[in-house]
Amino acid sequence: MFEILKSSPLFKGLDNQEINLLINRVFYRIRQFSDKEVLAFSGERVERAMLLLEGKLQGEMVDYAGGSLKIEEIDPPQMVAPAFLYGPQSFFPVNLSALCDGKILIIARNDFTQLLANDHRVLNNYLNIVSGRAQFLSRKITFLSFKTIREKLAFYLLNHLKQDTMLVILNQSQKGMADIFGVARPSLARTIGEMEEEQIIRWEKNQVVILNLKNLRAILGK
Amino acid sequence: MFEILKSSPLFKGLDNQEINLLINRVFYRIRQFSDKEVLAFSGERVERAMLLLEGKLQGEMVDYAGGSLKIEEIDPPQMVAPAFLYGPQSFFPVNLSALCDGKILIIARNDFTQLLANDHRVLNNYLNIVSGRAQFLSRKITFLSFKTIREKLAFYLLNHLKQDTMLVILNQSQKGMADIFGVARPSLARTIGEMEEEQIIRWEKNQVVILNLKNLRAILGK
DNA sequence: TTCAGAATGTAACATTTGTTACACATCGAT
DNA sequence: ATCGATGTGTAACAAATGTTACATTCTGAA
Numbered sequence: 001m002f003e004i005l006k007s008s009p010l011f012k013g014l015d016n017q018e019i020n021l022l023i024n025r026v027f028y029r030i031r032q033f034s035d036k037e038v039l040a041f042s043g044e045r046v047e048r049a050m051l052l053l054e055g056k057l058q059g060e061m062v063d064y065a066g067g068s069l070k071i072e073e074i075d076p077p078q079m080v081a082p083a084f085l086y087g088p089q090s091f092f093p094v095n096l097s098a099l100c101d102g103k104i105l106i107i108a109r110n111d112f113t114q115l116l117a118n119d120h121r122v123l124n125n126y127l128n129i130v131s132g133r134a135q136f137l138s139r140k141i142t143f144l145s146f147k148t149i150r151e152k153l154a155f156y157l158l159n160h161l162k163q164d165t166m167l168v169i170l171n172q173s174q175k176g177m178a179d180i181f182g183v184a185r186p187s188l189a190r191t192i193g194e195m196e197e198e199q200i201i202r203w204e205k206n207q208v209v210i211l212n213l214k215n216l217r218a219i220l221g222k
Numbered sequence: 223m224f225e226i227l228k229s230s231p232l233f234k235g236l237d238n239q240e241i242n243l244l245i246n247r248v249f250y251r252i253r254q255f256s257d258k259e260v261l262a263f264s265g266e267r268v269e270r271a272m273l274l275l276e277g278k279l280q281g282e283m284v285d286y287a288g289g290s291l292k293i294e295e296i297d298p299p300q301m302v303a304p305a306f307l308y309g310p311q312s313f314f315p316v317n318l319s320a321l322c323d324g325k326i327l328i329i330a331r332n333d334f335t336q337l338l339a340n341d342h343r344v345l346n347n348y349l350n351i352v353s354g355r356a357q358f359l360s361r362k363i364t365f366l367s368f369k370t371i372r373e374k375l376a377f378y379l380l381n382h383l384k385q386d387t388m389l390v391i392l393n394q395s396q397k398g399m400a401d402i403f404g405v406a407r408p409s410l411a412r413t414i415g416e417m418e419e420e421q422i423i424r425w426e427k428n429q430v431v432i433l434n435l436k437n438l439r440a441i442l443g444k
Numbered sequence: 445t446t447c448a449g450a451a452t453g454t455a456a457c458a459t460t461t462g463t464t465a466c467a468c469a470t471c472g473a474t
Numbered sequence: 475a476t477c478g479a480t481g482t483g484t485a486a487c488a489a490a491t492g493t494t495a496c497a498t499t500c501t502g503a504a
Contacts, residue, residue, distance in 0.1 A: 061367055084360075087353025093360040123345075130352050131309025137359035138306075138315040144366045145283055145404060147462090148490070173451060182367060184492050189453060191491095205500090369492090370460070395481060406462050411483060413461095427470090 001030075001105070004053050008077035009129055013121050022119055026111035032103045039080075039104075040096040049112040050080040055102015059094035060179075072136075073099065082126070083133040085109060144182065149191045152181050154219035157201070157208060166210040223252075223327070226275050230299035231351050235343050244341055248333035254325045261302075261326075262318040271334040272302040277324015281316035282401075294358075295321070304348070305355040307331060366404065371413045374403050376441040379423070379430060388432040 002016045002023075011019050033039055033055065040046075042061065057074040059081075074080060084090050086109075107115065116123045146152045156177070160168045170177075174192070178185040195201050200216050202209040210216060224238045224245075233241050255261055255277065262268075264283065279296040281303075296302060306312050308331075329337065338345045368374045378399070382390045392399075396414070400407040417423050422438050424431040432438060 061364060083353050083356030085353070087350050087357050089354070089357045089361075093357070093364070117342075120339075127349070127352070128309050130349070130356060131305050131307070132311070134305030134352060134356040134359060135309050135311040135315070137356060137363060139311075141359060141362055141366065142283060142315070144363065147404075150490095175451065182369075185452090186454080186493080187491050193453075372460095397481065407482085408463080408484080409461055415483075 001053065004077045005051070005105075008051060008079075010051065010079060010122060010125050012125050014119070018119075022115055022122065025118060026107060026115050028105060028107045028111070030103055031106055033098050033101065035098055035100050037098045038095060039098065040092045042092055042095050044092045046081055046084045046090045046092055047109055049082075049085055049107045049109065051105040051107075052076045052078055052080055053103050053105055056099040057102075058097055058099050060097070061094050076102075079129060080104065083130045083137075085112065149181065149183050149187055150195070150219055152183075153188070153191055153195070154216050156181075157210065157216065158220070161210065166213065168208040168210070170206050170208065223275065226299045227273070227327075230273060230301075232273065232301060232344060232347050234347050236341070240341075244337060244344065247340060248329060248337050250327060250329045250333070252325055253328055255320050255323065257320055257322050259320045260317060261320065262314045264314055264317050266314045268303055268306045268312045268314055269331055271304075271307055271329045271331065273327040273329075274298045274300055274302060275325050275327055278321040279324075280319055280321050282319070283316050298324075301351060302326065305352045305359075307334065371403065371405050371409055372417070372441055374405075375410070375413055375417070376438050378403075379432065379438065380442070383432065388435065390430040390432070392428050392430065 002019050005011050005019050005023070006014065006016055014022070030053070039057065052074055053076055055076070057080065059072050059074065080096065081092060084092060116126055143152065143155060146155055157168050162169060172180070174188060175185050178188040181188060192201075192203050196203055198212075198215070200210075200212045202211055224241050227233050227241050227245070228236070228238055236244070252275070261279065274296055275298055277298070279302065281294050281296065302318065303314060306314060338348055365374065365377060368377055379390050384391060394402070396410060397407050400410040403410060414423075414425050418425055420434075420437070422432075422434045424433055
């Protein structure tokens with residue numbers, strides 16, 4: 001376990017023994033979870049710090065109509081909802097569900113606070129994590145504020161362009177992307193079709209080829 | 223100045239003298255600004271902690287087409303962009319402009335870090351502020367994810383309902399609200415008209431009367 | 445290989461929102 | 475009180491997106 005923790009942003013800069021000492025000064029437990037299990041519901045109080053050790057989690061906002069907007073996926077060794085452990089409104093903002101089997105490290109808030117107080121480097125790391133979360137959410141807002149599907153798609157592609165190539169590797173299905181964009185799947189497909197028609201992109205199975213970078217950029221610059 | 227700082231979330235729990243001692247151990251300066259002045263552009267690096275002492279600021283995201291989405295207003299004695307001082311992407315997420323004359327306290331990041339290290343209460347306060355920011359942004363995303371103007375309006379009204387009344391006091395013009403919602407002003411006016419037609423609300427000059435709470439809730443629950 | 449389930453392309457149509465334009469009301473400064 | 479700037483109600487029309495439906499292709503497990 002300490003190998004995993006050592007590579008986590010929270011314990012960055014600490015060696016195995018230091019982590020061991022710190023962790024063993026507080027109460028903690030490991031919880032197993034299985035595929036598709038819901039670990040927390042939106043609105044539930046956040047009482048414990050959680051750090052994903054194995055497996056993959058997904059956070060999605062659920063609207064009142066039952067529809068959902070996938071916000072992000074969480075991979076080890078990241079913390080879960082780090083920005084919701086303190087502050088005035090410590091409630092889960094999303095439904096947290098498992099995409100496969102795995103396990104998480106759980107530390108109650110008071111113990112976690114103690115952990116932070118016990119080592120300045122961990123505290124500093126945590127500060128960076130929380131700030132990073134706020135920045136992630138801020139970018140999410142930037143993204144959601146794009147009005148048209150065309151703009152969202154252009155922004156997405158430009159941000160996922162592989163260095164020095166004209167390729168974007170897709171690790172999402174069109175359906176998955178539509179969820180992230182918060183739009184209907186056929187609507188996204190239509191926009192993709194239009195942009196292929198205009199020779200801006202070529203949509204292949206697992207990747208997208210940018211045929212006309214200038215025009216793609218123009219979508220955001222008009 | 224210390225009276226103002228004393229009432230700020232950052233120095234909560236400290237008395238004037240303690241604040242005085244802490245502040246005077248680091249470099250700081252006070253900057254005056256005037257109405258409509260732009261204090262920072264979106265994308266600019268955040269190098270300094272800023273705490274609003276007097277006046278009123280506004281943060282707005284500017285999209286590529288020049289349109290804008292007003293994110294929030296900042297009143298004294300709040301910090302400006304507290305969640306963007308640390309972390310991997312410390313750039314202003316919004317254009318920061320003045321809504322009237324005022325002044326801010328400015329502390330360079332290194333000095334601010336020193337300030338945090340010098341007092342555990344201030345550090346703890348800051349942690350709460352940053353978490354609070356992430357939580358604010360998260361709620362913003364919840365809000366933006368509502369699909370229709372009807373839903374946004376219903377959500378807004380239900381969240382601004384004055385305790386134990388059927389009133390919502392408006393401190394925004396319709397135009398201002400349309401900006402916050404990220405929709406066109408006539409579109410919002412149309413939706414308001416429809417909801418008045420249906421006897422759900424009555425829109426008056428500076429307030430809204432809820433006529434049918436059940437139906438208003440039903441908009442989000444359907 | 446075969447088959448079922450998932451993902452994709454596409455079309456017709458409905459719904460929502462944006463755009464533009466204009467009349468009118470409101471508010472504050474002179 | 476008057477004027478101009480700003481906000482508001484409303485309408486007609488355009489544009490974007492959602493909905494539904496169906497055919498086709500892909501994919502992984504038996």
